[in-house]
Amino acid sequence: MVSNKIIAKEWDTNAIIRHNQIKSGMDISYHKILIPSIIKALGNIKNKKGLDVGCGTGKITRILAKKTKTMIGVDLSKEMIDIAEKESLNVPNISFIKTSIESFQKNHPHNTFDFCVSNMSFNTMPNLNKVIRSMSLLLKNNGILVFSIAHPCFWNFYKRLEPEDSFEYLKNHNMRVKFTISLDQKGLPEKTTYFHRPLEYYSKLLVKNGFIIENLYEPFPSEIIHNLYPQKWLFPHFLIFRCQLYRFCLF
Numbered sequence: 001m002v003s004n005k006i007i008a009k010e011w012d013t014n015a016i017i018r019h020n021q022i023k024s025g026m027d028i029s030y031h032k033i034l035i036p037s038i039i040k041a042l043g044n045i046k047n048k049k050g051l052d053v054g055c056g057t058g059k060i061t062r063i064l065a066k067k068t069k070t071m072i073g074v075d076l077s078k079e080m081i082d083i084a085e086k087e088s089l090n091v092p093n094i095s096f097i098k099t100s101i102e103s104f105q106k107n108h109p110h111n112t113f114d115f116c117v118s119n120m121s122f123n124t125m126p127n128l129n130k131v132i133r134s135m136s137l138l139l140k141n142n143g144i145l146v147f148s149i150a151h152p153c154f155w156n157f158y159k160r161l162e163p164e165d166s167f168e169y170l171k172n173h174n175m176r177v178k179f180t181i182s183l184d185q186k187g188l189p190e191k192t193t194y195f196h197r198p199l200e201y202y203s204k205l206l207v208k209n210g211f212i213i214e215n216l217y218e219p220f221p222s223e224i225i226h227n228l229y230p231q232k233w234l235f236p237h238f239l240i241f242r243c244q245l246y247r248f249c250l251f
């Protein structure tokens with residue numbers, strides 16, 4: 001069983017290089033696809049209280065802090081949180097906590113956030129049921145959850161993580177893989193654990209925890225953005241969910 005402790009160690013080791021990939025602008029998908037998609041999926045967040053789950057170095061937390069009232073970022077990795085704090089010294093309405101979302105939920109009043117966001121973190125989380133449950137407890141009723149994941153239908157074909165004839169789409173499974181981006185094939189120093197889950201599983205967990213899926217996005221680069229990549233996309237690489245909490249649906 002992969003534990004949160006193992007995941008924290010992986011991201012501790014990778015924090016500085018991941019920060020450089022993001023800060024240098026080298027991660028095209030991050031800046032040109034994921035951030036705009038998350039902002040679009042969130043819609044109007046003026047004057048709200050937001051939570052960034054698995055916030056990493058806090059790039060998205062900072063972008064959202066400019067658009068809303070307050071942001072809290074939580075992450076398992078101390079190294080990630082240290083960078084997030086250093087990069088946010090001049091941002092008054094932001095705070096970061098080194099914790100799992102599961103523990104944060106136990107120590108923070110429930111029913112207090114207007115929205116939760118999580119960019120590309122669900123694929124690194126061993127206990128996704130507990131994570132989604134934590135978010136549903138922390139959100140106010142009718143609160144919004146927006147998250148992005150590696151598209152489970154296409155990620156394996158794009159990244160070639162497993163041979164096509166032995167890839168079992170319908171089976172939850174995980175593997176340790178090299179984290180690379182188009183413009184940095186050397187990638188992060190430490191392999192990271194990637195959790196594959198079929199779409200039906202995400203839907204099941206969301207519904208079980210009181211969420212209604214309001215919208216799904218499969219962002220695809222425009223021609224101009226496509227030209228920035230060394231290779232053309234053949235299919236969507238990411239999937240963005242926008243969900244709303246209807247507490248009366250909780251079992």
Ligand SMILES: C[S@@+](CC[C@H](N)C(=O)[O-])C[C@H]1O[C@@H](n2cnc3c(N)ncnc32)[C@H](O)[C@@H]1O
Nearest residue numbers: 011054055056075076077100101119120121125
């Ligand atoms: C791929 S990184 C994404 C970071 C960030 N969202 C971004 O967009 O730059 C995934 C992050 O999720 C964090 N993480 C994984 N499981 C977590 C959990 N249960 N609670 C809080 N953070 C977690 C990891 O430590 C890692 O920093």
